Amino acid sequence: MKTSVFLEKLQEELEEKQMLNRDTKLKDLENYDSISLLSVIAFVDENFNQQIDPDQFKNMETVSDLMNIIGLENFEDE
Amino acid sequence: MIRISKIEYYLPELVLTNTDLEKEFPEWSSERIREKVGIVQRHISSENETVLDLAIQSSEKVFENYDKNKIDFILFCTQSPDYFFPTTACILQDKLGLRKNIGATDFNLGCSGFVYGLAFAKGLIASGIGNSILLITSETYTKHIHPKDKGNRCIFGDASASVIIEKDTNVGDYKFCLGTDGSGAENLIVKKGGFRTDFTLNPNHEFDPENLYMNGPEIFNFTIEKIPGLIKEIMDENGLTMDDIDYFVFHQANSFMLNYLRRKTKIPTEKFYIDMETTGNTVSATIPIALKNMLDKGLLKRGNKILLAGFGVGYSWGATIMDF
Numbered sequence: 353m354k355t356s357v358f359l360e361k362l363q364e365e366l367e368e369k370q371m372l373n374r375d376t377k378l379k380d381l382e383n384y385d386s387i388s389l390l391s392v393i394a395f396v397d398e399n400f401n402q403q404i405d406p407d408q409f410k411n412m413e414t415v416s417d418l419m420n421i422i423g424l425e426n427f428e429d430e
Numbered sequence: 431m432i433r434i435s436k437i438e439y440y441l442p443e444l445v446l447t448n449t450d451l452e453k454e455f456p457e458w459s460s461e462r463i464r465e466k467v468g469i470v471q472r473h474i475s476s477e478n479e480t481v482l483d484l485a486i487q488s489s490e491k492v493f494e495n496y497d498k499n500k501i502d503f504i505l506f507c508t509q510s511p512d513y514f515f516p517t518t519a520c521i522l523q524d525k526l527g528l529r530k531n532i533g534a535t536d537f538n539l540g541c542s543g544f545v546y547g548l549a550f551a552k553g554l555i556a557s558g559i560g561n562s563i564l565l566i567t568s569e570t571y572t573k574h575i576h577p578k579d580k581g582n583r584c585i586f587g588d589a590s591a592s593v594i595i596e597k598d599t600n601v602g603d604y605k606f607c608l609g610t611d612g613s614g615a616e617n618l619i620v621k622k623g624g625f626r627t628d629f630t631l632n633p634n635h636e637f638d639p640e641n642l643y644m645n646g647p648e649i650f651n652f653t654i655e656k657i658p659g660l661i662k663e664i665m666d667e668n669g670l671t672m673d674d675i676d677y678f679v680f681h682q683a684n685s686f687m688l689n690y691l692r693r694k695t696k697i698p699t700e701k702f703y704i705d706m707e708t709t710g711n712t713v714s715a716t717i718p719i720a721l722k723n724m725l726d727k728g729l730l731k732r733g734n735k736i737l738l739a740g741f742g743v744g745y746s747w748g749a750t751i752m753d754f
Contacts, residue, residue: 383462385457385458385462386581386646387462387466387467387686389646389647390646390647390650390686390687391686393647393650393651393654394650394654394686394690397654397694398690398693398694403651403654403655404647404651405651406645406647406648406651409647
């Protein structure tokens with residue numbers, strides 16, 4: 353998946369008004385709460401056919417961290 | 431083989447609305463709860479109101495225009511019994527004035543409880559042990575939740591549903607698919623209160639050992655992984671396809687998860703029932719409450735083929751198909 357598409361889709365999934373970039377800190381987002389975690393899980397499952405281990409959420413601060421969890425090999429335009 | 435003859439449910443009087451929650455937890459928006467979780471209010475049992483009390487109410491309702499002397503077995507599903515012993519179902523037999531020459535037992539299950547109850551009822555009926563089964567799913571999870579646990583207070587509500595299941599040779603005889611995975615035990619649990627005392631609390635548990643702990647993301651993962659396969663399996667086992675099913679009624683846990691599961695399993699929206707707005711997640715009672723509401727709304731009719739799936743705490747899961 354192209355990184356730019358990923359960022360757009362993730363922004364839509366999280367229902368955020370601001371555009372996301374790789375350094376965006378998830379916890380700083382306006383609507384980010386425990387429900388958002390479920391949205392992220394659904395998003396990754398639907399788009400990458402992967403299930404994230406929720407333990408990894410503890411250390412996930414930025415969008416870039418999420419991309420690393422999914423696996424950078426899944427993204428183009430690196 | 432089996433038919434649901436009657437369903438009634440009872441919700442305790444005290445109501446906790448999203449507005450109430452917003453006042454206590456200002457960082458939570460009432461609208462976001464309604465939109466994402468699908469709940470506007472939940473009913474809370476009062477301090478001295480137990481699953482037995484709720485069950486008496488729902489059962490007396492179900493006995494209107496029904497001869498309660500026909501009941502020859504009580505199946506009582508709860509995880510919050512009045513006592514360790516005696517069996518809550520035994521006390522209920524007495525309170526409801528049912529016959530004494532009948533069987534009665536509790537069984538300890540949550541989200542999968544109604545489907546398992548149907549499985550037990552089918553076994554009792556098929557073997558001739560019973561003909562008119564009173565299946566009660568009665569739960570008071572709110573008693574386990576810490577007052578400051580906004581997440582779980584938002585989700586769970588208390589309720590009791592009483593369902594009469596009887597033999598019917600004119601309806602289909604469908605298989606069940608049941609599953610269990612105890613490795614998920616720690617993800618929805620009340621650790622203190624039973625006889626296991628050498629437990630350790632999950633590091634993420636913010637409250638007391640006797641309070642409910644739920645790891646939402648882990649349970650979501652479990653449902654995404656298991657449920658699509660379960661739905662396919664139950665249809666394959668019964669030689670049916672999605673076109674044959676009129677309604678899919680899943681355990682009503684939260685609307686976000688249910689909507690995602692519907693998309694993933696490709697169930698058409700009009701066949702997939704979601705409604706927990708006024709009850710919240712009532713654990714083992716969600717499916718019978720949903721069915722009763724569908725009946726009252728004129729959605730569900732006799733002759734409809736329904737696929738039921740319950741999944742969660744345990745982990746435990748089950749699915750079956752019924753001709754309503």
